[in-house]
Amino acid sequence: MKRFELLEPNSIEEACRLLSQYGEEAKVIAGGTALVKLMKKRLVHPSYLVNMKGVKDLGFIREGKDRLTIGALATLREIEKSSLVRQRLQVVAEMVHTIGSVQIRNVGTLAGNLCFADPASDPAPILIALGANLKVVSLEGRRVLPLEEFFTDFYETALSRDEIVEEIQIPFLPRGSEAVYLKHTMRVAFDLAIVGVAVRLDMSSKDGVCMNSKIVLGGVGSTPVRAKKAEGLLKGKVLGDSLIPEVAVVASTEIDPIQDVRASAEYRREMIEVFVERGIKEALDRANGGAS
């Protein structure tokens, strides 16, 4: 690694001030599992690292009235094992379990994963489907940003230069709503998603009609993308055995997948169809009180 200066603020405001002062030459580090790797490969070489680990009280996982709030320094492992997360948003605990390895999850943070903005990020699709928001801090104050508007390009986010994510707010699913995240990888363990599919269904408890849905895909574009045409086809329908495969085909044609080392665009398109179909069926099963 190239030499850098390690800056260790005691508060998030002080960290913002350092970012504002050093600009493009500074990067924020929390767990470091993604950033250190890039620095070792000399793909990024900041002159200053703003180390967040000295900032107190950012490691929380809290239950609010209608949502879960996760502090920027909560590790992936803490989230995965949290009984609160398991009880209230099990799909989040399940998703986190598929990230990296135990050693990575012991150190890496959810906020860091989101800010790194890898297009194959596992948390991004499901948290967008759940309607998560980020609370971010800058020298001007705080603002709340929908996660759906956070990702702007490969490894790029809507954060301005002196902004830092303070917490992730994840609304609980209302009664009748279910969500799943399915990840297609070559190996069972320790792989990035070729296609990651989050499906959220809001079902009417009266007549079994799908009132709303979100289908969010990761690993297929420069940012997570929603299959909005496919979502539109589910709205107001009873989700029968013939409709679901049709919707999956629409999802696979409305998305224009990328090609990279992990898979060709054609293969991704096929897998979008397969995994959107599976995702809708599994979310529906859960909504009907089946496998949870």
Add this chain to the structure above:
Amino acid sequence: MKRELQLKVNGEDYTLEVEPQRTLLEVIRNDLGLTGTKLGCGGGECGACTVMLDGKAVKSCLMLALDAKGKEIWTIEGLIRGEELHPLQRAFVERGAIQCGFCTPGMIMASKALLDENPHPSEQEIKDALAGNLCRCTGYVKILEAVLSVARAD
């Protein structure tokens, strides 16, 4: 600019002067001379550099040494008691879970972190705990058997 770094490694206290860009792995191997912990891929994929930091398995190749300030670290060298191998070390030897031995310290430290937290894990829990550790010689059957034998021992 060097910073002071206080560590406790295998029960011993150390005070070092360390540049910020150095990884925990480099400090363990080069400054402390504890070469049991291995540099494999250097990118967090292979797990050969696994050590325990405050009881948790971490990849020391991806951690800045200064982030380990004030932490308690255990490496493979800390497991032996006098002449007596740790039960995990003995199981790996007895069950042929070692060939070239390069992945073994990482495998054992990841297994130890699991067993310290969960003394009787299921087979699946062991597989999850070792998912971040690659072995290129034996395959994983004997490694799994070795950890299972310790998990079922008492």
